Structure formats: C-alpha cells, structure tokens
Amino acid sequence: MLDFSLSKEQLDIKERAHEFAVKFMRPVARKYDETGEWAVDVYKAAFDFGYLQALVPAEFGGAGKTQVEEAIVCEELAWGCGGLYTSIMANGLAMTPVLIAGSPEQKKKWLGMLAEEPRFAAFSLSEPNAGSDAGSMSCRAEKRGDKYILNGTKCYCTNGGYAEWYALFCSTDPNKGARGTSCIVVPRNTPGLVVGRSLDKMGQRASNQVELYLNDAEVPVENLLGKEGMGFIIAMKTLDQTRAAVAAGGVGVARAAYEIALEYAKTRIQFGQPIFSNQAISFMLADMAKKIEASRLLTYQAAWMTDNGLKNSKQSAIAKTFATDTAMEVSTDAVQILGGNGYSRDYLVEKCMRDAKLLQIYEGTNQIQRLVIAKEIQQGN
Ligand SMILES: Cc1cc2nc3c(=O)[nH]c(=O)nc-3n(C[C@H](O)[C@H](O)[C@H](O)COP(=O)(O)OP(=O)(O)OC[C@H]3O[C@@H](n4cnc5c(N)ncnc54)[C@H](O)[C@@H]3O)c2cc1C
Numbered sequence: 001m002l003d004f005s006l007s008k009e010q011l012d013i014k015e016r017a018h019e020f021a022v023k024f025m026r027p028v029a030r031k032y033d034e035t036g037e038w039a040v041d042v043y044k045a046a047f048d049f050g051y052l053q054a055l056v057p058a059e060f061g062g063a064g065k066t067q068v069e070e071a072i073v074c075e076e077l078a079w080g081c082g083g084l085y086t087s088i089m090a091n092g093l094a095m096t097p098v099l100i101a102g103s104p105e106q107k108k109k110w111l112g113m114l115a116e117e118p119r120f121a122a123f124s125l126s127e128p129n130a131g132s133d134a135g136s137m138s139c140r141a142e143k144r145g146d147k148y149i150l151n152g153t154k155c156y157c158t159n160g161g162y163a164e165w166y167a168l169f170c171s172t173d174p175n176k177g178a179r180g181t182s183c184i185v186v187p188r189n190t191p192g193l194v195v196g197r198s199l200d201k202m203g204q205r206a207s208n209q210v211e212l213y214l215n216d217a218e219v220p221v222e223n224l225l226g227k228e229g230m231g232f233i234i235a236m237k238t239l240d241q242t243r244a245a246v247a248a249g250g251v252g253v254a255r256a257a258y259e260i261a262l263e264y265a266k267t268r269i270q271f272g273q274p275i276f277s278n279q280a281i282s283f284m285l286a287d288m289a290k291k292i293e294a295s296r297l298l299t300y301q302a303a304w305m306t307d308n309g310l311k312n313s314k315q316s317a318i319a320k321t322f323a324t325d326t327a328m329e330v331s332t333d334a335v336q337i338l339g340g341n342g343y344s345r346d347y348l349v350e351k352c353m354r355d356a357k358l359l360q361i362y363e364g365t366n367q368i369q370r371l372v373i374a375k376e377i378q379q380g381n
Contacts, residue, residue: 020045021081093158121164128155128211139169167183192214192218203357246320250326256352
C-alpha cells in the first residue's frame with residue numbers, strides 16, 4: 001500500500017534533526033567553512049544525538065537506524081551545513097562494508113567501537129589512477145602467513161585524517177582485475193600506514209579528505225571482510241545503499257538555498273514591488289520547489305528499497321543524480337535571485353552552491369550514475 005506521510009516516529013526524528021542543525025550546525029557553518037578546521041564540538045553533539053553511529057545496529061550499542069531514517073536525518077544535517085553533514089554521513093558509508101560482509105565478531109569489534117564514543121571510520125576506494133574506474137585499482141594486498149602486506153596509495157578518503165580504521169579496497173589478485181579486489185579493515189595505527197595532507201577544497205570545507213600511503217603495511221588476515229575477490233561487489237552494494245544518504249544531502253542543500261531565495265524574493269523590492277511578483281523569479285522558485293519535492297520522494301524510495309532488502313542500483317543512482325543535480329541547479333538559481341547579495345558571503349547561498357558541487361562528484365560522479373542507470377534499463381530493470 002502506498003503511503004506518502006511520515007509516521008509520528010519519523011516526524012519526531014525529522015524535528016529533532018532539524019533542531020540539531022539549527023542549534024549545532026548553522027551557528028558554526030560559516031566558521032568551519034572558512035577555517036576548514038575539524039569541528040570537534042559538532043561531532044561530539046552528533047554522537048550524543050546518535051548520528052555518528054546511526055547505522056550501528058542496536059546490538060552493538062548503536063542507534064540502529066533504517067536507511068529511511070538516515071535519509072530523513074541527512075536532509076536536515078545537509079540543510080544545516082553541507083560540509084559537516086558529509087563528515088557525519090561518511091561514517092555510515094565507512095561502516096556499510098562491515099554491515100554487508102562482516103562476521104558477527106568483526107561487526108562487534110569495528111562497529112562497536114564507533115558506538116562507544118565520538119569516533120570516525122573511513123571508506124577508502126579511490127586511488128590517484130582509479131577514480132570512476134575503481135575496478136582498475138593498483139593498491140595491492142599480498143598474503144604472507146597470517147598477515148596481508150599492503151602497498152599502494154589511496155586518495156580522497158573522507159574523514160581519513162581522523163579515522164580509527166579504514167574499510168580499504170585493494171587487489172589480492174591483480175590477474176583477476178575487479179574480481180581480484182578485496183576489502184580489508186585497516187586500523188589507523190597500522191605500521192607502514194601514513195596519512196597524508198588534507199585536501200584544500202572549493203566547498204564542504206568542514207569535511208576532511210586525505211591520501212593514504214601504504215608501505216608494507218601489515219594487517220592480520222582476520223581483517224578481511226567476506227572472502228578474497230568480493231571487494232568490488234561489496235563496494236558496489238555499499239554505494240547502492242548509501243547513495244540515498246547523498247541524495248538526501250542534495251535535498252537538504254537545495255532546501256537551504258531555496259528557503260533563503262524565497263524569503264528574499266518576497267521581501268526585496270525593485271520597481272515598487274517584491275521581485276517575487278516577476279514571473280521570471282516566481283517560476284524559478286516554482287521549479288525549485290518542484291525539483292526538491294521530486295528529489296525527496298526519489299530519495300525515500302531508494303532508501304526504502306534498501307530497508308526492504310530490494311535491489312536498488314537503478315533507483316539509488318536515479319535518486320543520487322536527480323537530487324544532487326537539483327542541489328546544484330537550485331543553489332545556482334538562488335544566487336541569481338539574490339543578485340549581488342547572492343554572490344557575497346553575507347548570505348549562505350554561495351556556500352550552498354559550492355557545497356552542492358561536490359555532491360555531483362563523490363560516491364560516483366553523476367556521469368557514472370547515468371552509466372549505471374543506462375546499464376540497468378538496457379537489462380530491462
Ligand atoms: C571531497 C571528496 C570526497 C571524496 N570522498 C571519498 C571517499 O570517502 N572515499 C573514496 O573512496 N572516494 C572518495 N572521493 C572520490 C570520488 O568518489 C571520485 O573523485 C569520483 O569517483 C571521481 O573520480 P575521479 O575524481 O578520479 O575522476 P575521473 O574518474 O578521472 O573522472 C573525471 C571526469 O570524467 C568523467 N568520466 C569518467 N569516466 C567516464 C565514463 N566512462 N563516461 C562518462 N564520463 C566519465 C567523470 O564523471 C568526471 O566528470 C571523494 C572525492 C572528493 C572530491
């Protein structure tokens with residue numbers, strides 16, 4: 001049966017997350033955007049609210065949230081600040097390979113520690129020469145006795161500078177290409193692992209991305225998730241599940257920009273009337289509202305499919321592409337509606353525009369999402 005209304009419990013989750021964003025994110029969003037510092041105070045509060053450990057199952061001490069609940073929260077967090085949202089959301093990204101392929105002991109160990117205190121983990125798939133073509137990675141894990149010896153370089157690892165461990169993808173059999181890929185949990189204190197400098201970015205500057213250098217880094221074989229050769233499947237399944245949270249981020253950033261533009265259009269007087277009275281402006285706002293609503297519905301659908309154990313490669317790629325393209329379009333139009341003020345740092349819309357751009361790039365660019373959608377529809381899905 002179709003039901004488009006949120007339950008009382010879901011509405012409470014949304015309201016609480018909005019209050020969190022108003023109280024802990026908006027007041028410091030500009031500061032962390034400018035400094036790029038690690039927002040310890042915000043992440044401590046996010047832990048107290050259960051957001052850092054949202055996807056850790058209750059049996060391991062976490063909040064045990066569903067993907068729909070995660071999407072509801074993520075929209076509000078991204079409304080608060082795109083960069084801070086990414087730091088919090090990416091903890092869910094990092095823990096998903098463990099949720100998908102970890103043994104009960106691995107879940108207890110790696111997820112349990114994230115539920116004990118404000119702690120981070122990171123998802124490390126990308127390499128300097130293997131971005132969209134992630135299956136061509138060259139980072140190598142060689143099995144020697146009861147250890148894997150890792151060598152290679154990973155990049156763009158979100159939260160990597162502050163993570164306790166990395167869900168790291170590497171090749172255990174270079175002759176097999178993507179089918180020779182495995183996912184190994186690499187603890188931060190692993191000898192031979194060096195964390196590089198933080199990336200200086202256009203937007204989402206409160207979030208942290210680093211390169212990781214692995215020089216004969218030794219990891220126990222028991223840190224392998226699933227079986228050797230399952231890494232690429234784990235990565236793709238992970239991204240199918242987590243793209244709804246990125247789509248939700250798109251909805252949140254778009255909504256933040258839209259609300260400011262709407263208020264401005266109703267109060268800014270030119271030629272003796274509010275600029276909203278011009279159809280050129282009101283139609284822009286109508287299009288914004290239309291795309292935001294559609295994005296949210298697609299986001300909930302993709303998340304709901306994960307919660308119900310349904311394969312959602314197509315729907316999560318559609319939701320991610322539509323919602324994050326919407327964030328980019330809406331925030332760009334919001335800057336236009338505010339005119340000169342839109343371009344100044346006195347208003348948040350320019351930040352929304354910078355933050356939105358990244359949503360179209362990470363967790364698979366929107367070109368790659370279109371490849372996923374095309375492959376799915378070619379197969380009749
Ligand atoms: C701030 C930030 C955070 C990130 N966080 C993480 C993280 O936590 N973990 C992680 O593993 N990675 C992370 N990434 C990496 C991100 O997922 C990659 O940047 C992305 O997948 C694209 O890879 P690339 O940058 O190498 O671009 P490329 O793959 O080199 O692509 C360049 C351009 O070509 C296009 N393109 C490539 N192939 C095709 C094709 N076949 N058809 C059409 N167009 C194509 C792309 O869409 C893009 O526009 C992050 C990146 C950034 C910038």
